[in-house]
Amino acid sequence: MTLWTADEIAAATGGSATTDFAVDGVAFDSREVGERDLFVALTGEQTDGHRFLDQAFAQGASGAIVSQPATHPAVRVDDTFAALENLARAARARVAGKVIGVTGSVGKTSTKEALFAALSRAPGIRAHRSVKSYNNHTGVPLSLARMPADTDLAVLEMGMNHPGELAHLTTLVRPHVALVTAIAPAHTEFFPDESAIADAKGEIFQGLEPGGTAIIPFDSPHRDRLIAAAKPYAGRIVTFGMNREADVNAADAMTVRGGGSFVSARVGGRQLSFTIAQPGRHWVSNALAVLAVADAVGADLALAGLALGELGGLPGRGARVTVRVGDGDAVVIDESYNANPASMRATLAVLAQESGRHLAVLGEMRELGDGSAAFHAGLADDVIAARVEAAVLVGQAMRPLAEALEGRLDFVHVPDATQALDRLRARVRPGDVVLVKGSNGVGLSRLVSGLANGMS
Template sequence: MSPPALSNAVSSALIQWPREPRDALGLALWDAAAIAAATGGTASGDFQCAGVEMDSRDVRPGDLFVALKGEAMDGHRFVETAFARGAAAALVERPVAGPHVLVADTTAALHALAAAARDRASAVRIAVTGSVGKTGVKEAIFAALDRASRGQAHRSVRSYNNHVGVPLSLARMPARARFGVFEMGMNHAGELAALAQQVRPQVAVVTTIAPAHIENLGSEEAIADAKAEVFGGLMPGGTAIIPADSPHCERLCAHARAAGAKIVLFGRAAHADVRLLDAIPAANGGSLVTADMGDTRLCYSVAEPGEHWIANSLAVMAAVRAAGGDLAAAGLALGEMGGLKGRGARHRITAPGGHALLIDESYNANPASMRATLHQLGQTPATRRVAVLGSMKELGDFAPRFHAQLAEPLAEARVDYAILVGEEMRALASALGKGAAGALAGGLSFAHCDNPAEAIAALAEYGLTGGDAVLVKGSNSVGLGRLVAHFAGAV
C-alpha cells in the first residue's frame, strides 16, 4: 500500500472509531466554574485543576488545595505554602492572594465537590470495608479493574477511609472514570452509614469481621452491625459481598437483605457463591487458586503469600464480577501484585552469610491479623524466625487477654526470638514468662521494649544473619515503620 493510501486508510479508521458520551467530557479534573457550581462558591477567575489535596505538604503542581478547618488546625495558614508548591487554586472561606473559590464552609464544600464528582461520572462504585484486609482488597480490585479498563479506574489512595478521606477520594474521581474503588473505615457505630451515603456504591464488600475497635463497640456482633452499615448506602439493585466463613455471616446477610441487596458469599463454605475448591503453594511464595463461581471455574495465581490472601482473592473476584469487570484481568492482577508498604511489603536485607527477609506489616494490627501474619511467618522458609510485635490499639478492656493470647500463634510459628513493643505488650511478655505459657512457647526468647528506638537496638543486638525471616507488625501509632526504615533503608 502506498503512503498516501495508507494515510487515507488510517484517517478513515479514525473517523469510524466509535465515540462515547464520556468522550465529550473535559480532560481537566475540575475547572473554576465546575467547582463554584458544585460548592455554591464564588470563583476569583478561570483556572483548571488536575488534583485535589488537603495537606499542603502533599500538594503537587496543578492541585486544588482545600483549606479545611479543624479543632486544632486551620488549613488557611498553609495556603501560601500550597501555592508555593504549585497549587493551581485554593478552596477557602476567606479571600486569598491567588486563584480561589470562596465558600462559607470548606468542609461542607469538600463534601459537595465529592457529591458532584460522584454524580457526574458513570463509574461503577465499589465500597470496601472490614476489620482486616480492606486496603489490600481495595488495591487488588483497583488493579484488576484498571487493567481491564485500560487506566480508567480510580481508587482512594493510602488509607483515606474516614470522614475526610472518603469525600477527598470521591472529589478526585475523574468524570471519565469507569470504576471507582473506595475504602471505608470506622471506629464507632454510625460512621460507615454516613460514608456509604456519600459514595452510594453499586457493590459493597465486607472482607472479614474481627475484634478491631472492640474498645468502642464492645463485641464482635456490634462490630458486624457497624460494618453492615455499608449496605444501607447501596444503590437500588446493588450487591453485598460477604464472607461465607465468618461466624457473623448470617448477621451480615440479614442487614444486606434489609437493604434490598443482592447477596454474594465468598469463601470455603459449601454455600459460598464464590467458593474455594483448591489452593496449593506457588513457586513465588504465593498460591495457585481454583475457585467455583457457580457457572464457571477459575484458576489463577495470587502473588501475595498467606491463607488470608487466598480468601481476599475470592472477595476480589466476586467484586470484579459484580462490577462488570474482566475476571481474566483480575487473575493477572492478583498474580502480579506486590506487598504494600506497611502491609506485607518484603525486603531483602544484606546480612552476614547472605540475606535476611524483612516482612513489613507495620501499618496495622488486631488479633485476627496478628494470628494470620504469624501463621504466614511460620510457613516462611527460614533458618531463624524473628517477630517484632507492636501493641494492638483500640482493644480497651480486652487488650490484656488478646495480647496474652498471642503466645500460642508465636509457638505455632516456631518463632526463635520476639521483640515486644509497647505498654500493651506487657501482657504477652508476662504470658511468655509464666510456666504454662512459657512451655507452650517452647522457651521462646524475647525482649520487651517501650518504643521503636529500643526495639531497633534489641534487633541490632540480636544480630540478623543470612536466612533469617523477620516479621514486623503492630498498630501504626506504635511507630514500627521506623524500625523497617532503619533495617531496610528508605521505604
C-alpha cells in the same frame, strides 16, 4: 483532562470564585500538594489549613477552597469541610461508571488494591481508587473529589471506629457493589462486642444504588447478621469463602513455592484456576472477594486472576524488604501499618511457612478497650507456632504477651520503635526472616526504614 474548573467547584460547593482557574488534583495536606492541585484549607482542633496557603501555592497549587480572605486564586465558602463533602457529592453524581465500596475489620486496603489491579487490567478501562488508607471522614470525600468524570470503575475504601460513620460515608460513595471483607476484633474500645462491629460494618449496604450487590464473607460467624443488614438495600447478595456453599468458593487451594497459593475457584457455575502471589490463607479469602466483585461488575475473571498472580506486597501490608546483614541478607516482612488480633494471627501463620530463622517485632494493638490484655496474651501460642526464635515486643500493651511468653521464648520488651530497632539490630543475622507488625501509631514503619537503610 481537567479535573475541576473554578466555576464547577463554586457550583458544587455553593461558594464564589475569586478568579478563574483549573485543577487536575485535590489535596488537603499541604505536604502532598503538587502541580495544578486544588488545596482544601481544612480547619481543625490541631491546625488550620489557611496557614499553609503560601506553601501549597509554592508547591504548584492552582487554586484553593477557603473560608477566609485569601490573596491566591480560590473559591470562598462558609465551611471548607462541608465544601469538600459537597465536591465529593458532585464528583460522584457526574460519574456514570460502576462504583465499588470496600470495608471490613481486616483486609480493606489490600483487597482494594487487588481490586484496582484486577479491574484496571482490561484495555481501555479508566479505573480510580482511594490512595493509601484514605478511608475516614476526610479521606473518603477526598478520594471522591479526585475521581475523574470519565471513570469507568472506582474502588473506594471505607473505614470506621464508631457506629454511624459508615452510614454517612456510604451515602457519599453510593456504591453499586458493597463488600465486607471480614469481621474481627478491631476498635473494640468503641464497641461492646463483635456483633456490634458487624452491625457497624453492615451500614455500608445502606448506601447501595438501587439493584446493587452486597458481597459478604460466608465463613464469618456474623454472616447471617450481615445478610440481614443487606437485605433491605441490596438487589442481590453474594457470599464468598472457603466453604463449598458460598456463591464464590475455593474448590481447592494449595501453597506454592514462594509462599503464594494456587487456587481453583468456583464463581457461580464457572471454574477458574489461578495463582495468588501473596502468601497466607487470608489472601485466598481476599482473592475470592475480588472475584465476587469482578463478577458483579461484569469484569473479565481471567484478567482478574492474572492480576492476582502479579500483585506485589504493599508497604506496611506485606511488602518484603531485603536488608544487608554482615556478609549476607535478611528478609523483612513489612506489616507495620496496622494490627488487630485477627491480622496478627494471619501474618504469624505466614511467617510459620518461611524457611530460615524466624524473628518477630510485634507492636501493641491499639483501640482494643477492656479486652486488650486478653487479646495480647492470646497471641502467645501463635507466636510459638510461627517458630519464632527471638522477638521484640513494643509498647506497654504488650506486657500481657510478654508475661505469657516468659520461659517459652527469647524476647525483649521495649517501650518504643527506636529501642526496638536497636534491640533487633543486635539479634538479626544473615538468612533471617523478620516479621514486623503493629498498630500504625507504634511507628514500626520507621524501624523498617531503619533496617532498609543499613544495619550498622
